[in-house]
Amino acid sequence: MLEIKNLHVSLEEEDKQILKGVDLRVEAGKVHAIMGPNGSGKSTLSYVLSGKAGYQVTGGSATLLGQEILDLEPEERAAAGLFLAFQYPVEIPGVGNMTFLRTALNAQRKMRGEEEMSAADFLRIVREKAKSLKIDADMLKRPVNVGFSGGEKKRNEILQMALLEPKMCILDETDSGLDVDAMKLVSRGVNALRDDTRGFLVITHYQRLLDHIKPDVVHIMADGRIVKTGGPELALEVETNGYSDILAEVA
Amino acid sequence: MGFVEPKNSLVDLWLNRAESLTEHGWSEQHRLNAQARLQSMGLPNRRDEYWKYTRPDRLIESTVPSAVTLSSEDQSLFSNFEQIKIVFIDGVFSPEMSDNLEGQDVSIELLSQTKAKDGHWASDMYGQLEATGQSPVARPLATLNTALAEEGVLVHAKGATLKPVHLVYLRQNESSDVMLHHVVKVDSGASLSLLESGPAGARSNFVLETDIGAAGSFRHVRIQGRDHQRLAATHHFARLHQESIFKSFTLTANGALTRNECVIELLGDDGIAHVAGACVGDGDFVHDDTVFVTHDAVGCESRQVFKKVLRNGATGVFQGKILVKQDAQKTDGYQISQSLLLDEDSQFLAKPELEIYADDVACSHGSTSGAVDEDALFYLRSRGVPKAMATDMLTLSFLAEAVNEIDDDQLIECVVEWLEGWLARRRT
Numbered sequence: 001m002l003e004i005k006n007l008h009v010s011l012e013e014e015d016k017q018i019l020k021g022v023d024l025r026v027e028a029g030k031v032h033a034i035m036g037p038n039g040s041g042k043s044t045l046s047y048v049l050s051g052k053a054g055y056q057v058t059g060g061s062a063t064l065l066g067q068e069i070l071d072l073e074p075e076e077r078a079a080a081g082l083f084l085a086f087q088y089p090v091e092i093p094g095v096g097n098m099t100f101l102r103t104a105l106n107a108q109r110k111m112r113g114e115e116e117m118s119a120a121d122f123l124r125i126v127r128e129k130a131k132s133l134k135i136d137a138d139m140l141k142r143p144v145n146v147g148f149s150g151g152e153k154k155r156n157e158i159l160q161m162a163l164l165e166p167k168m169c170i171l172d173e174t175d176s177g178l179d180v181d182a183m184k185l186v187s188r189g190v191n192a193l194r195d196d197t198r199g200f201l202v203i204t205h206y207q208r209l210l211d212h213i214k215p216d217v218v219h220i221m222a223d224g225r226i227v228k229t230g231g232p233e234l235a236l237e238v239e240t241n242g243y244s245d246i247l248a249e250v251a
Numbered sequence: 252m253g254f255v256e257p258k259n260s261l262v263d264l265w266l267n268r269a270e271s272l273t274e275h276g277w278s279e280q281h282r283l284n285a286q287a288r289l290q291s292m293g294l295p296n297r298r299d300e301y302w303k304y305t306r307p308d309r310l311i312e313s314t315v316p317s318a319v320t321l322s323s324e325d326q327s328l329f330s331n332f333e334q335i336k337i338v339f340i341d342g343v344f345s346p347e348m349s350d351n352l353e354g355q356d357v358s359i360e361l362l363s364q365t366k367a368k369d370g371h372w373a374s375d376m377y378g379q380l381e382a383t384g385q386s387p388v389a390r391p392l393a394t395l396n397t398a399l400a401e402e403g404v405l406v407h408a409k410g411a412t413l414k415p416v417h418l419v420y421l422r423q424n425e426s427s428d429v430m431l432h433h434v435v436k437v438d439s440g441a442s443l444s445l446l447e448s449g450p451a452g453a454r455s456n457f458v459l460e461t462d463i464g465a466a467g468s469f470r471h472v473r474i475q476g477r478d479h480q481r482l483a484a485t486h487h488f489a490r491l492h493q494e495s496i497f498k499s500f501t502l503t504a505n506g507a508l509t510r511n512e513c514v515i516e517l518l519g520d521d522g523i524a525h526v527a528g529a530c531v532g533d534g535d536f537v538h539d540d541t542v543f544v545t546h547d548a549v550g551c552e553s554r555q556v557f558k559k560v561l562r563n564g565a566t567g568v569f570q571g572k573i574l575v576k577q578d579a580q581k582t583d584g585y586q587i588s589q590s591l592l593l594d595e596d597s598q599f600l601a602k603p604e605l606e607i608y609a610d611d612v613a614c615s616h617g618s619t620s621g622a623v624d625e626d627a628l629f630y631l632r633s634r635g636v637p638k639a640m641a642t643d644m645l646t647l648s649f650l651a652e653a654v655n656e657i658d659d660d661q662l663i664e665c666v667v668e669w670l671e672g673w674l675a676r677r678r679t
């Protein structure tokens with residue numbers, strides 16, 4: 001599904017290397033988790049994969065379903081099936097959430113050469129998916145993320161994911177700022193999308209999200225590299241001992 | 252050229268046009284007064300405080316550079332609305348294309364058709380609000396208009412008027428120099444909506460004087476577009492009385508040079524005046540909003556909301572002032588002017604001013620200038636929205652605050668659709 005090889009990334013503005021050779025392979029149907037201390041490069045990895053400006057790829061490659069994606073525009077990556085649930089979803093005043101969702105969905109379809117979804121179908125599907133995430137009509141009408149609480153923003157990210165049905169989902173600290181109930185809703189939304197054709201990369205600090213979204217593989221990232229990879233038990237180890245033991249062990 | 256000549260010779264050149272004019276009945280004295288006032292103040296020049304950012308030369312030269320006419324769809328603008336349509340072609344009234352002005356629930360006359368009459372209600376207003384509006388800042392182009400304008404509408408709303416009056420300005424001539432002077436009187440408790448649309452002339456100089464009686468309301472939506480090289484100077488003088496409501500919105504697209512001045516006086520307690528503008532300019536485009544709001548009564552609210560989208564070296568200017576006189580307590584004044592610069596060649600020059608002599612007031616103003624929000628752009632693109640479309644969405648969202656000042660959803664829709672068209676034609 002997603003294959004990252006020896007990825008090196010530095011900042012465009014200053015001479016600072018952030019990713020120093022990341023190797024990662026997420027297979028279809030699997031959930032991989034990335035944990036790691038603050039500033040280790042987790043968000044950078046997710047941004048570089050989805051095409052945010054300001055980063056320079058100085059080496060390595062990333063492919064999605066065999067297609068090299070690092071040269072593509074962000075919208076082309078989206079149409080190819082990549083989705084990033086943002087750590088900090090952006091507020092866009094003046095653009096209605098519904099208009100945004102519909103424009104995004106139809107733009108992707110168009111790029112893939114598929115037919116646009118009819119207004120009626122769209123409405124039905126959005127309502128149904130919104131309901132399961134407890135997103136009410138008012139939130140759909142309001143401008144994108146404007147005045148949404150932290151939890152509402154994250155649920156709105158999952159709604160977009162559910163609607164766009166990407167192949168490869170990256171979730172960047174989707175659990176931050178969520179209370180227990182919201183965490184359950186969000187996890188349920190993610191789990192509903194799990195199937196053999198879809199891959200997940202879940203970035204988190206805490207084991208508690210992984211209680212709800214059970215990972216197949218857990219990676220530890222530190223200082224721009226994946227320093228350790230293991231099963232779900234690795235997340236439990238981090239939960240009890242923190243990162244210091246692991247980092248000392250690989251140093 | 253205007254500034255190297257002694258300033259009066261250009262004034263004379265202009266006023267010589269008036270000499271040949273015959274009988275103006277009730278307006279003659281107002282015209283003569285305006286001529287005298289213009290002689291003493293002179294035409295605007297680059298050293299004037301309020302002409303620092305925008306060069307007046309092209310607006311005052313005695314000859315008009317020609318401007319290509321666009322055969323556009325704009326004639327059908329607002330066509331979905333029930334309306335009283337009054338059409339001018341190159342500034343000349345077209346009875347064939349206009350609705351019948353008789354038998355409407357609002358009195359509408361043409362300036363040219365009343366001029367021989369002695370005595371007219373408009374005599375108390377024509378050139379009068381304009382004259383008052385010269386202090387403290389001179390507005391010579393408006394005075395020139397009072398002295399010379401041969402056409403315009405005189406609208407008197409005596410009750411609630413249902414259909415909006417729509418002034419449609421068409422162009423056929425490549426070098427028409429159009430002057431219109433409109434006078435609108437809204438009686439106490441009466442209401443009126445005025446729509447204006449179209450490019451008007453290669454050069455146009457418009458004056459609109461509006462008096463709103465106690466508890467009267469006036470709503471105004473104007474679309475200036477879409478011809479490229481045209482030049483325009485407009486002045487809107489409005490006088491509000493107790494509890495009256497004034498709401499004016501202008502959308503400008505294209506045009507080489509547009510200067511829209513709005514001078515509002517709140518003379519009665521608890522009046523509300525909102526003036527807003529959105530403009531979109533690409534390339535050879537200078538757009539100037541110069542607004543002066545005077546609070547001279549207690550408990551009035553004023554809002555100025557101006558948004559400019561500028562690209563390919565376009566220039567936007569905003570000069571907005573709120574003056575609160577000593578007795579105008581409980582004034583609520585707000586002003587925002589913002590520009591969205593779509594490239595580094597474009598520029599926005601803003602001069603917000605507050606002058607407050609009362610002590611119990613709430614006034615705020617702000618001005619910003621910036622590029623498209625990169626984070627928002629990336630967010631939209633990461634969801635599959637192509638860059639050009641995402642930029643358009645953000646541009647519309649930037650303009651929304653000004654467009655939403657229109658308090659009619661159907662009109663908002665109409666304006667947004669028109670803007671979408673403008674943006675779509677520029678998508679690369």
Ligand SMILES: Nc1ncnc2c1ncn2[C@@H]1O[C@H](COP(=O)(O)OP(=O)(O)O)[C@@H](O)[C@H]1O
Binds near residue numbers: 018042
């Ligand atoms: N645009 C940027 N400008 C400056 N520094 C950045 C930028 N993006 C990331 N960094 C730096 O890169 C490092 C990794 O950041 P990030 O990827 O956000 O880490 P994480 O998500 O693991 O907490 C940090 O030291 C951060 O300060």
Ligand SMILES: [Mg+2]
Binds near residue numbers: 042043044
């Ligand atoms: Mg992060």
